Amino acid sequence: MTEPPEPPAAAEQSAPGARTGTSGGPHGRPSEEEPSVVARAVRHLPRSVSGRATLAGAVVSGLLILAIVFGSRLLHDFDSALLPYAVATVFLAFGVAYRYTVWVSAPGARRLFGKGWSSLFSAENFRRTPTALPKMIATYLGLQKFLGARSHARWAAHQLIFWGCVLAALITFPLTWGWFTFTSGSGSGPGYEMRVWGIKILGFDSLNFVGWVMFHGLDIAAVLVIPGASYFLWRRMKDRGAITGQRFAYDMVPLLALIIISVTGLLLTFSSVFLHGGGYEFLAILHMVSVVFTLIYIPFGKFFHIVQRPAAVGMQLFKYTDRQDDEVFACRRCGEAIDTGPYVENLRGTMQDLELGFDAWAEYCPRCKRVLRGNAYLTQVKKGFK
């Protein structure tokens, strides 16, 4: 049996709406000759949206620079060796704010964004179901139970990556911004003080367990991330469902980046503990380059789901509060529940915004749509169908 040929290169990413690619595919229509409607629509981002997004990016990155300057007590606590990381986080802030603004400017996202926030800030909702939001955040964003429903192995691997990355972010971001400092009155320890914005938070002995954990937090994060990312990488090479339509830049690069960051980070510890610092400078540069690349990549690739995913909580909250009132919209034909009334109304509004003139169809369940179309075909197109 011969190896199958390489599948056609699939789409690059563009937002909002949908993503389109640039190469031809199996259906004999090279896109260079006839780009799809979506491609044209997406590539011409309205000037007002790109202007707003640029402004949002500039404001957020400007605020972060101010927070770095003031948080590090006018750069007194700023570690200049970490400057490339700090600069990368400023670019990250710009990119995330830019992409986020573009994303929530699309009709579908804009409407759900508004509904989610209004549900969140509704005093009435909070009074009636005060535990709904914390529960959703814990089960949806923390424990990610929905991933367990997809696959237990993927859930476990994702949890390892998630908690590893959360731990790493909590340690590294404040460190690179000069918000955290570890100082020792004796100069070389073992007694250390952890200060946040110059204020002493806790003192610890670097030779006891707490001290070990404090100084090896990033090693622990790496140990969590490596098996999780390795599982996903293995799956991307073996699972035929995952392989279908996967793209190197979108699906593989994030996993490779996580593994490279984690391995080089562990090697830094290995170098200092076992090699007396041998190769440390080279490893430090390799680690820095991989981290900087990953931070700048976040807004433009797969990692943007970190920013997008919390929107799902807003969507769930919007539906949840209406479900409490039994505001369920039933299919006009069969009476099957479709979703909540406000949700259907919101969807129709989205479809109208997008000039999809069949928004009335949203009031029928999928099966009834198919049956009604079948009946129309039967009676109006091909009577021999019977």
Add this chain to the structure above:
Amino acid sequence: MMGRTIFIDPGRCIGCQACVSACRECDSHRGKSMIHLDYTDEGSSVASLPTVCMHCEDPVAPCAEVCPADAILVTADGVVQQADTTRCIGCANCVNACPFGVPKIDLQAKLQMKCNLCYDRTAYGLAPMCATVCPTGALYYGTLEELQAERPGVQVADTFVFGESEVRTGVAMVVPAERVQWPVPGGLPVVEINGKDVRR
């Protein structure tokens, strides 16, 4: 209409469910069938209608347009993929906006799934699972020229009308020659429901 695509001829469908079983074998959604086989007048007629994703071209992929998470990919060759698992938030916008009633949703997994024209197969030049097993040719995969060579005189339509809106699709349906210049009715506006006139 795409170069190589699925042609649906409901007149040939015998409702055997072979396509439904075969669809479960598709690598991109193993164990779950994405094709719909509906008996449109159950109890009175054996008429059945297989529905795969029509891969809408104009307006392109309404499911992708209404998606708030940019989760639905449209490849360069016009194939509308199922939701990106990383991004899909399970809001069901696509499920309820699709004029053909195609996408399915797993509310526990917060994930939309739908026919992706067996991209794991069609990307390698193989026919989709459903068309491979259909015993009557109600689901045919190939080019229009190949279809017409096998079935001389057959005509197809790739435009559907829903109320006053037309949707042009990548997948086409077989229609009688005299109907080929008209868009295929999509069922909207709904004229009657369960014997009652609902036009007013």
